Amino acid sequence: MRKLPLWLKLAAGATFAFLYVPLLVVVAYSFNDSRLNAEWVGFTFAWYRVLFNDAEMLLAARNSLFIALVASTCATILGTLAGLAIHRYRPRWLPLLVITPVAMPEILLGVSLLVFFIQVLHLTLGLLSVVLAHITFSIGFVAIIVRARLAGMDESIFEAARDLGASPWQTFRLVTFPLILPAVVAGFLMSFTLSIDDFVITFFTAGVGVSTLPLQIYSMIKIAVTPEVNAVSTLLMLLTLVLVVVASRLDKGFMKGGE
Amino acid sequence: MSIRVSHLNKRFGNFVAVDDVSLEVDSGELVAFLGPSGSGKSTILRIIAGLETADSGSVFFAGQAADHLHARKRGVGFVFQHYALFRHMTVAQNIAFGLRVQGKSPGEQGARVHELLDLMGLAGLGERYPGQLSGGQRQRVALARALAPEPQVLLLDEPFGAVDARVREELRHWLRRLHDEVHVTSIFVTHDQEEAFSVADKVIVINRGRVEQAASPAEILDHPATEFVARFIGEANVYEGVARGGQVAVGRLQVPADGLPDGTPVCAVLRFYDLKFWKEDQGIARVARTMTLGDRVKVEAVIDDGPVIYSQFPRRSSLLAGIEPGCRIHIEVTLARLYPHNVVEGITVSA
Known part of the structure; x- marks a missing residue:
């Protein structure tokens, strides 16, 4: 690699520090043996013990995982189908329709889903409404990733399968699906992290009964940023990091924009 | 099947x-x-x-x-x-x-x-x-x-x-x-x-x-069968002209056009290997350059009052004796193909 000038290295270092130091501070304080996020006293796992004995927190975590699993599974199926359709039929409006929720301000999406669920569907807010909301904003991500993968493929492999006597279903099962599988899994993981982390849309669509991890953290910091919040944030961060790394490993186009 | x-x-x-x-x-x-x-x-x-x-x-x-x-x-x-x-x-x-x-x-x-x-x-x-x-x-x-x-x-x-x-x-x-x-x-x-x-x-x-x-x-x-095929296949010189007195003039080179009525517009396709060049001081063309292409030699000549013409010979051919840039040559057309002239677009003539 070319040697970088000093000022560029400093600028890069400052940028990364700005991005990651706050996260590292949270991680550090989650192991701090003090009620206050003020000074370093000593190392402890106490806050993690508190965390794993906090029934409300555990319920919120269970809700989050359940929502993320169901929502990202549905979003992956629908998003993959959308990606395939966009690639195959090149419809004029479908890409826009699928991708708009991705670009839409979350607050707007949250408010409109709330209104839609209550006034149009007469739905009681709860797990179902949160799942539906999360599917809504995840489909677009999956569709984009799957379509990017398809766009990089030589169209003639599908013709070859057809010419060799494969039915459309056989072509999908034996050729198309195995080739887009990394993108599908990457899309799933992406939806999963989006769902686990989502606050704004969840806040509007969860109603009073249901709490998720981000909602629970928010309600706790209204009082004070306790080390327990640091601990749960650290775990959430770790999960997200693992999922993003796995997703990017699976689908190179996901990070680098095509192979 | x-x-x-x-x-x-x-x-x-x-x-x-x-x-x-x-x-x-x-x-x-x-x-x-x-x-x-x-x-x-x-x-x-x-x-x-x-x-x-x-x-x-x-x-x-x-x-x-x-x-x-x-x-x-x-x-x-x-x-x-x-x-x-x-x-x-x-x-x-x-x-x-x-x-x-x-x-x-x-x-x-x-x-x-x-x-x-x-x-x-x-x-x-x-x-x-x-x-x-x-x-x-x-x-x-x-x-x-x-x-x-x-x-x-x-x-x-x-x-x-x-x-x-x-x-x-x-x-x-x-x-x-x-x-x-x-x-x-x-x-x-x-x-x-x-x-x-x-x-x-x-x-x-x-x-x-x-x-x-x-x-x-x-x-x-x-x-x-067609002008396109003649131009596309093999390496050839292509000239446009008008038949007059059973011939088509390409500069001082007379291409035989037996039986064609005077005034017929034609396209003459002269394959490299249907041409013979030999050194002759009273010739009708002057050699511009020679190019050695592996076992063959390609000769570029300019016809007096006319365009460039190419031919190609085996390296050891007796026809090449004395042929060098600047010398004058005579050209014999052993076979010419004439097609009623219509403009064919988009064809690169290999020459």
């Missing part, structure tokens, strides 16, 4: 890709579609395979109309220019694909794969992935895959376009030998005349979506 194509038409938007094409390929023949890029030759091939639908016209296999047959029911093996191998499958799985989707037993698949790996000189590579093979090997895998379901017809779209020159040469010989062994009716598309003439039994020259000539390689070389 014989193939007949009748009055085929295909447009892409405003572009006429195939313009009323009719042609025939006999059972067991190896035929080349030869033409410049964009001439529609690949489109015709894809219509025969059922990968593209014609706007009008019909394709017959052994006399039976196949227009309503889906590509997968046509029994046609297709080899794509860029191999189109399934990169997530091994070589053996690629070759077995056609048999697998037909529901053949693993035993049958294995036997056929083994047989084809041997036939293609790919023995021992069955467990590799396409990404681990060279270009030439990949193309042979693509061929094996197309042949595995024992198609009645084999179609190859620019099959050797993506490999380097030496491998291309090898694959050509190899396709010819394979065809002599398997005897499946085959059509391959190429823009390379050498490839068409050295491999095919019959060459169909295609230009701007039309068939210009369909004949044996020798027939096409000796009797080009």
Whole structure:
């Protein structure tokens, strides 16, 4: 690699520090043996013990995982189908329709889903409404990733399968699906992290009964940023990091924009 | 199985890709579609395979109309220019694909794969992935895959376009030998005349979506049917002129035009090898330069009051004696082809 000038290295270092130091501070304080996020006293796992004995927190975590699993599974199926359709039929409006929720301000999406669920569907807010909301904003991500993968493929492999006597279903099962599988899994993981982390849309669509991890953290910091919040944030961060790394490993186009 | 194509038409938007094409390929023949890029030759091939639908016209296999047959029911093996191998499958799985989707037993698949790996000189590579093979090997895998379901017809779209020159040469010989062994009716598309003439039994020259000539390689070389064929095939000088007194004047060079009425506009095509140059001080042209091309020498001369003319001779030819830049030469036209003149666009004349 070319040697970088000093000022560029400093600028890069400052940028990364700005991005990651706050996260590292949270991680550090989650192991701090003090009620206050003020000074370093000593190392402890106490806050993690508190965390794993906090029934409300555990319920919120269970809700989050359940929502993320169901929502990202549905979003992956629908998003993959959308990606395939966009690639195959090149419809004029479908890409826009699928991708708009991705670009839409979350607050707007949250408010409109709330209104839609209550006034149009007469739905009681709860797990179902949160799942539906999360599917809504995840489909677009999956569709984009799957379509990017398809766009990089030589169209003639599908013709070859057809010419060799494969039915459309056989072509999908034996050729198309195995080739887009990394993108599908990457899309799933992406939806999963989006769902686990989502606050704004969840806040509007969860109603009073249901709490998720981000909602629970928010309600706790209204009082004070306790080390327990640091601990749960650290775990959430770790999960997200693992999922993003796995997703990017699976689908190179996901990070680098095509192979 | 014989193939007949009748009055085929295909447009892409405003572009006429195939313009009323009719042609025939006999059972067991190896035929080349030869033409410049964009001439529609690949489109015709894809219509025969059922990968593209014609706007009008019909394709017959052994006399039976196949227009309503889906590509997968046509029994046609297709080899794509860029191999189109399934990169997530091994070589053996690629070759077995056609048999697998037909529901053949693993035993049958294995036997056929083994047989084809041997036939293609790919023995021992069955467990590799396409990404681990060279270009030439990949193309042979693509061929094996197309042949595995024992198609009645084999179609190859620019099959050797993506490999380097030496491998291309090898694959050509190899396709010819394979065809002599398997005897499946085959059509391959190429823009390379050498490839068409050295491999095919019959060459169909295609230009701007039309068939210009369909004949044996020798027939096409000796009797080009149209001005396009004469210009496109071989290396030739092309001049436009008007017949006068049974001749067409190209500068001081008189090209024989027996029997043509005075005033007829013609296009004269003079092949390099239908010209003789020899040194003569009272000659009608002056040598501008000579170029050594391997075992041949190409001579560029300027006709007095006329254009440049090229010819080519074996390096040791007696005709070359004393020919050097600046000397004067005489030119003898042993054979001239004259075509009623109409402007042909988009043709690069090799000279």
